[in-house]
Amino acid sequence: MIPIARPMIGPEELEAVERVLRSGMLAHGPEVEEFEREFAEYIGVDYAVAVSSGTAALDLLLKAYRIGPGDEVITTPFSFIATANAVLYQGARPVFADIDPETYNLDPDSVVELITPRTRAIIAVHLYGHPADMKPLREIAEDHGLVLIEDAAQAHGAEYMGRRVGSLGDAAAFSFYPTKNMTTGEGGMVTTNDREVAERIRLLRNHGQAEKYLHTELGYNLRMTSIAAAIGRAQLRKLDWMNRRRRENAETMTRILRSVDGIAPPAEKPWARHVYHQYVVRVTEAFPLTRDQLAEKLRQHGIATAVHYPRAIPDQPLYKRLGIDCPRGCPEARKAARQVLSLPVHPAVTVEQARAIAETIKRIAEEQSQEG
Ligand SMILES: Cc1ncc(COP(=O)(O)O)c(C=O)c1O
Known part of the structure; x- marks a missing residue:
């Protein structure tokens, strides 16, 4: 079976x-600081702060910007649930906009119409x-005095x-979860050019400790371990090659898939460098099988697939119970x-395997069309 994800661990990590x-x-010890320095340089920012997960990074970022009860944060309904949960952790309200059907990312036009006096961040x-599409989002944020946060959990090295x-x-x-473009086992990182935010996150991740046993804030233990940081440094050196x-x-x-009716391969906008954390096709009505039938056929051919994500976040039981839906549907x-x-x-996955995966889909389409 060709798995859907596999971390690249070699002698460097060992x-x-x-x-x-x-x-x-x-x-x-020095590993965490070194990893932070190297990651900040790679991304092109002044500060990087290592934490225990991507979820912790989002949580601490919103805390650092003092987002709390009564505040609204506009975000995408189509992501891993951690993106929206980070808003709930603060007692604030996630407000779901909609996505661009080509890139599956936040549609800036759908953001503008949801801004209220309570909106604090995107x-x-x-x-x-x-x-x-960060340029229009940047403009919206600047026009309305909002904080603009990137959830880059799936996009290390994308441009x-x-x-x-x-x-x-x-x-x-x-995030440096094992399925991501680079991993530390579990781990996360905040990047920013804002010194105050970086310092506040350093404090919050470490029990609000300003000096040894001097605690000025209600903080947490959300630090990264030295072992994780050392793995991260080795992975960062391989990131461009892996991407x-x-x-x-x-x-x-x-x-190959471009010519298969009913399969829409992923788009790459002219302004984008995609790093394919996932290679996601859209299976439309023009395909002779449903998405789930195709997944099952591929499994029978030894090819694992996954659905990221089978539900929009507001359709998760948690969000239904909380009554948080997309205001515009x-x-x-x-x-x-x-x-x-x-x-x-x-x-x-080798190039030969990649070719075989696409050829298998093409063949399945042809066989089904003949049968139909
Ligand atoms: C878009 C997105 N945001 C946040 C997270 C949370 O990261 P972590 O699993 O490291 O907590 C993930 C990954 O799991 C993710 O894919």
Whole structure:
């Protein structure tokens, strides 16, 4: 079975872990600081602050901007649930806009119409590794005095108009979960050019400790371990290579799938460098099978697939119970949830396998059309 995700762990990561274990400094020590410095430089920002997960990065960012009860945060209804949950953690209200059907990212026009006097921030997600359209979002944020946060959990190394994501909003959150473009096991990072925000997150991740045993804020333990940071440093050195492999696989599949009726391969806008955290096709009514039937056929051919995501966030039981729906219905997000299918694209997939995955879909379409 070709798996849908697999982390690329090699001798560099093993050596890094051994180095930390031998040093005896498992929690404090130079690895975390070095990883932060290297990650900030890679993204092109002044500050990077390492934390225990992408969820922690989002949570602490909203806390750092003092978003709280009574505030509204406009975001996408089509993402992993952590994006919206981070708003709930603060006692604030997520307000769901809609997505661009081509990139699956926040549609700026759908954001503008939801702004109220309570709106404090916008969270844009660079879903699947394709950057959100940040220029119009930046303009909206500036016109209305809103904080613009990037959820870059799926987009390490992606570029928007030649700049790396994570450097485009006021601040950004990254995740290093094992399926991501780079991993630390569990882990996350905040990037920003805002010194005050970076310092506040350093404080909050470490029990609000300004000096040893001097606690000035109600903080948490959301630190990254030295072992995770050492793995992250090794992964960062391989990130561009791993992303190039993802792009090669994506190009191989798109070349073949472009000619298959009812399959819409992922778009890459002229201003974007997509890093294909996921390679997501849309299975439309013109395809002879439903999305779920195609997934089952592929499984029978030894190809794992996944649906990211089968429900828009407001259609999750939690959000239904809370009564938080899309004010304007978010039809594009709901349609995408019915049609999207992720195919294996990760760097452990060879170009030959990528070709075979796309050819298998093409053959399934031909066989079904003949049968039908
Ligand atoms: C878009 C998005 N936001 C946030 C997260 C949360 O990251 P983590 O799993 O590291 O907490 C993830 C990944 O899981 C994600 O895909």
